Amino acid sequence: xxxxxxxxxxxxxxxxxxxxxxxxxxxxxxxxxxxxxxxxxxxxxxxxxxxxxxxxxxxxxxxxxxxxxxxxxxxxxxxxxxxxxxxxxxxxxxxxxxxxxxxxxxxxxxxxxxxxxxxxxxxxxxxxxxxxxxxxxxxxxxxxxxxxxxxxxxxxxxxxxxxxxxxxxxxxxxxxxxxxxxxxxxxxxxxxxxxxxxxxxxxxxxxxxxxxxxxxxxxxxxxxxxxxxxxxxxxxxxxxxxxxxxxxxxxxxxxxxxxxxxxxxxxxxxxxxxxxxxxxxxxxxxxxxxxxxxxxxxxxxxxxxxxxxxxxxxxxxxxxxxxxxxxxxxxxxxxxxxxxxxxxxxxxx
Numbered sequence: 648x649x650x651x652x653x654x655x656x657x658x659x660x661x662x663x664x665x666x667x668x669x670x671x672x673x674x675x676x677x678x679x680x681x682x683x684x685x686x687x688x689x690x691x692x693x694x695x696x697x698x699x700x701x702x703x704x705x706x707x708x709x710x711x712x713x714x715x716x717x718x719x720x721x722x723x724x725x726x727x728x729x730x731x732x733x734x735x736x737x738x739x740x741x742x743x744x745x746x747x748x749x750x751x752x753x754x755x756x757x758x759x760x761x762x763x764x765x766x767x768x769x770x771x772x773x774x775x776x777x778x779x780x781x782x783x784x785x786x787x788x789x790x791x792x793x794x795x796x797x798x799x800x801x802x803x804x805x806x807x808x809x810x811x812x813x814x815x816x817x818x819x820x821x822x823x824x825x826x827x828x829x830x831x832x833x834x835x836x837x838x839x840x841x842x843x844x845x846x847x848x849x850x851x852x853x854x855x856x857x858x859x860x861x862x863x864x865x866x867x868x869x870x871x872x873x874x875x876x877x878x879x880x881x882x883x884x885x886x887x888x889x890x891x892x893x894x895x896x897x898x899x900x901x902x903x904x905x906x907x908x909x910x911x912x913x914x915x916x917x918x919x920x921x922x923x924x925x926x927x928x929x930x931x932x933x934x935x936x937x938x939x940x941x942x943x944x945x946x947x948x949x950x951x952x953x954x955x956x957x958x959x960x961x962x963x964x965x966x967x968x969x970x971x972x973x974x975x976x977x978x979x980x981x982x983x984x985x986x987x988x989x990x991x992x993x994x995x996x
Contacts, residue, residue, distance in 0.1 A: 654984070662752055707722040723736050782877075789867055797853055801852055807875045810871065887913070898961075956983075
């Protein structure tokens with residue numbers, strides 16, 4: 648399998664300080680993002696929702712990882728995806744994405760910068776797919792009939808996040824470590840649950856399945872968006888680990904130095920947490936945000952981890968990360984592969 652040697656061509660974290668100015672262009676992402684996830688970290692507007700935008704639904708159309716709300720449109724939050732980033736505040740300033748006295752984080756992924764109709768499934772989807780990095784965005788309309796949806800990746804996805812955009816529903820997440828008999832909600836603290844809506848059928852190289860009775864992924868006449876991720880060597884890893892309840896915690900091998908990690912205990916109730924190498928450029932990585940809450944960033948060495956050259960290691964006994972015997976799922980994206988085909992090794996932090 649070909650390896651990605653420069654992960655920042657496909658995923659990048661961009662931090663910025665709010666300045667309360669309209670028509671602000673933010674650069675430094677390194678590509679034109681198709682998915683932009685923004686969160687206030689601290690300061691006046693830090694305790695506001697997570698904002699998710701993508702190029703398939705269109706600029707300004709926002710959903711929130713911590714809410715069940717339907718999509719809304721506000722071009723003052725994001726009004727363009729640009730060649731090296733994105734722009735905020737078309738006609739004015741919305742403080743939740745650019746308020747002064749606030750620090751923000753954005754996480755950015757590249758799909759294809761285009762959309763195409765996908766007829767691989769029993770219902771048609773509109774998809775922007777990057778088969779090199781294993782990431783696609785798609786939309787479809789529910790029917791309340793057992794269906795399949797084309798994802799465009801060419802390999803089976805390891806993670807699929809689905810959100811209804813036209814009415815209120817939970818986020819529903821498929822993770823390969825849980826399997827098609829389970830799902831977990833991105834906006835909740837809940838453990839994984841069964842009877843999920845995937846028809847107990849694993850995704851294939853072309854489609855994923857949605858159930859006739861699962862309104863959260865297939866309500867008739869409602870609109871849905873999905874974000875699908877397939878593991879790629881040197882770029883992404885989607886796995887699980889078992890906590891050991893020790894401050895010298897469990898090590899999760901990824902095969903690269905992580906740039907961004909999301910963790911959730913799946914066997915019991917607790918928050919999601921997300922870490923990156925920009926908010927914490929050196930170990931211990933302990934500044935975390937929670938996709939399921941609107942809380943500002945918390946710095947807590949009691950909930951931290953170390954980003955290593957080949958994975959991440961827990962440095963906590965806290966239940967969000969390392970309860971003895973508990974099962975955790977994670978999503979990880981790379982800063983550097985362990986050793987690329989250009990023979991440049993990842994260095995320790």
